[in-house]
Amino acid sequence: MEYEGQICRSPMERGSFSLPVTVGCCYNRCYFCDLFKHLRYRELPLEQVEAELRRVSGMGADPKTVFLGDGSAFNLSSERLTRILAMIHKYFPSCRSVNMDATVPSILSKTPDELRALSENGVRRLYLGIETGLDDVLTLMNKCHTQKQAYEAAEALQRAGITYDAHMMTGVAGRGRGTENAGALAEFYNKTRPGRITNFSLFIHKETPLYDMVRRGEFSPADELENLEEERALIERLEVPAAYDGIHDFVPFRLRGDLPSEKESMLRKLDAAITAQRKKPQVFAVA
Template sequence: MEYEGQICRSPMERAAFSLPVTVGCCYNKCYFCNLFKHLQYRELPLDQVEAELRRVSEMGAAPKTVFLGDGSAFNLSSERLLEILALIRRYFPSRPAVNMDATVPSVLSKTQDSLRALSENGVRRLHIGIETGLDDVLALMNKCHSKPQACEAVERLHEAGIIYDAHIMTGVAGKGRGVENAAALAEFFNRTRPGRITNFSMFIHKETPLYGLVQNGKFTPADELENLEEERALIERLEITAAYDGLHDFVPFRLQGKLPSDRAKMLEKLDTAIAAQKKKPPVVALV
């Protein structure tokens, strides 16, 4: 299948078979994001999805994980998702785990019986853009949920037996609020227990609405030193068992590990990076 747009998925899904079932993002209004601005969201026809499954099956593939794309496949109706899950089982009888991106509203829109049925038919993990632990920052970034709504969605996923993985962005709260955001995120994660946390440390592209907020003085970006310090404050406060992957585009640094076993090594690596960054001119992730 020719993949329309750019492939967008968590680095923790790099070994999965990517199966497009939608194009673009059903929300597509977050002020920091330009990944899907050029695409019109739509659902792909079921026969097109089945054709791709047949093609890969006939190649002899037996994936352990299938990742449903694009930006928020869980927005599909429960009925359509169950049809896709049935096709996956038909072409891959080994019953691979099925993961995808989701929004908080896409979880809350489904009944508890539907969530349980999706879990029983193969949905294993949902990647959710939590981004920040601060409600005023969620509003500023024009996210599609509030913190209480995110708590409710995650609680319902746990009850249904679906694991949630969280995406966050150090720097999203702006200059001077890194540690505050880290504390709020730690409180949220200690309560909601994600399986994995992926930190796409913020960079601001000129094509995003957030760039306009910077230009008119309504948002002041944190520099990369503060982003590293925020990441350290978060790791220090987390009291959960989870995998962590932190990616930074504007400084040559990546933090990976498992909590709590790798905490000491992760903090040591952060301390080294912070000390090195303090010796350099300030770097702001602004394109």
């Protein structure tokens, strides 16, 4: 398989077949992200997409789940997505689920009829970056949507029968605002009911605009202790049934479980991690 750039997908898609249909991210202006800065966004030719499907099918593969890459494949027009879905079902007759990353604007750009048609043709899950529940933080991070628009997108997907999974980042609101952000996120998730929540705790890379904001004193990062405390505040407030996966780069801790059935055990693990971290020097996920 030819894949330009690095493969970026949710850990929930580790068993899926990755099919590139675009290169890069259609937005690519979030201040915290460096994943696609070196790439020029473009749609791959349908002939190239079909050639890859034909190659894999010819090897005897028939995956049940396909993940469309790259960073925001749902930005493709409904017509183009429908053509790709038809090809997937032609070469992979056992496929029952086609998933991909999406942006809020890419959802809102499609009509209710288009969303329903995509659902009927196999689109099952969209991964949405709902990193924060605070509008001022969305603005600070130069996200491409408001909280109101995020609610509208989640509602549109629900009506179409498409599940959305949320990507979030503890620490994104900055020092001293972890509990506030946890409360706002819990409120959003409890109302919109994502199927899964993945926490990629904020890592500030030196090649991002956010790193420059830290250097200029325009953003004060939370340390990893506060990130763990924010994660605990979120889990404690969540009422929605969802799978949760929390990943931290700078502390040796990962939290996974099903809500609400495993909430108490998850809170105990967080309490232990927080107690241990309080005994250590401050650690900031900045490099």
